[in-house]
Amino acid sequence: MPKADLADEVRRLIEALEQKRYSAMLASDVATLEDLLDDDLVYTHSFGERDDKAGYLKKVANRFFIYHEIHYSSERIVVRDSCAIVAGIMRAKATVGNAAREIDNSCMAVWGKSKGQWRLIAYQPTPLRK
Template identity: 40%
Template structure:
């Protein structure tokens, strides 16, 4: 895909699918969208690999109740797409219900014709 608008539209669709998957508890669908070398940071500063994140999700450590993910912009640079936006919602983490309001950066990489989530970094928005 060389057309930037088409790539941006696809990345927007993939972002929505990954959030829909985690809210639905469909972590196998999330895994299908993720790069094997995923670095998944949390607003607490904890960083998970794909394996450790999935273990926590499947074990019930993270329960996603609702998420809104407005995208501000998408920058495509070769086989990398940077998604700038927010991640706001309600989750339970370690048995504690939390309201999240974060700026977020997601990094997608295209390899062998498929886009995969390579990195994710949220930053809390001060109240």
């Protein structure tokens, strides 16, 4: 398969994985997230806190994050060998802890392929408004 075709195939796969991840976040689906997240995950939140995989999944399981709606777009997906970087926008209405939040972020997601499976390695949002 030509290199450009392979990159397009990976982009489509990563877009599907992003959709699956956001759907799992909306549903508080820990099992799906467990499968999608890399063991070395670095997940940064809108206010700068960071979680590893275990910490993030614990918060999802305990419903620390409750997403009421999520809208996202992947504006650009860059593919290099076993790495894909997604630059996009994520907007959501959520309850975080006990606080209602409206989230409006530019974001970067890094996916890596390990042992034949693509997994999210890192996520970094940047708030677009306060």
